Amino acid sequence: MSRSIESMLGLLKIRVKRGINLVVSDTFSSDPYVKLKTKVVNSNCNPVWNEDLTLPIRDTNIPVHLTVFDKDTFTGDDKMGEAIIDIRPYMESIKMGLENLPNGCAIKKLQPTRENCLLDESGIIWNNGKITQDMALKLRNVESGVVEIRLEWVDVLRV
Template sequence: MDSILGLLKLRIKRGINLAIRDARSSDPYVVINMGEQKLKTRVIKANCNPEWNEELTLSIRDVKTPIHLTVYDKDTFSVDDKMGDAEIDLKPYFQCLKMGMKKLPNGCALKRIQPSRSNCLAEESSCIWQNGKIIQPMILRLRNVESGELVVELEWVDVTGCKGLSEVSL
């Protein structure tokens, strides 16, 4: 437990204009990799704008380890087709958490992160104070594919007995 800093809730909300990999649609699901952890959403049948609304939890050991997301099309009789990938750089989010903010008005933006060549953001993303927690909703543009975006959200969970972020340098 002492090597874990805490937990990160990753909400995979939905996909937008995902690539067509079958005749007229796709059966998408998302695989999340972070270090040695691997998680997966359920498959949404015949939908290029799927709504997953799934919450997956990752244990964080190193704030510098990015989260890799890969979207696949589920195929019954062959290997699943890749439908693009994206990466989440956690450093901007952890910088917000380390500000140590308390009791802010709901919806207050702590930091704005601009899309750039070094991240997968499709548009500006903000770290927001929401119900006593800092969340970061974002829209990720998928790489290595003709179209598609993923709507995701980050939320930190402090865990009793874990180090936390106080001594972590970013």
């Protein structure tokens, strides 16, 4: 087994759902994508991606950085905002080893703070045998914009 796989705790699946009220980066609109890497949605400041992206997690103390860009054909892509995803509360819930809870059971609720990018309350929920967390992230360093995502943990089998 390779050293990089041995050091991996598991995989974090991030479903990038959609963007809301993203800034207009070009003259009339933007062609946004999220740098974790989603498809580009042309001419839309309220894009729907509904894409699953998977990241290897080696250290739960390192936040995930999400950046939204406007795809440009002839010049460099323009940054449309960024958000930090603190995965520690989610990972703490995973480590609890909970099973067989009723669907929709809230394990933990997180409130928006100055340190996180949450737009509103985010619940870590037991659903269909999985622990998920839906969150609306307010983009930083930009006039407006929200990206909705869902976290889900994928265990890595060890041989």
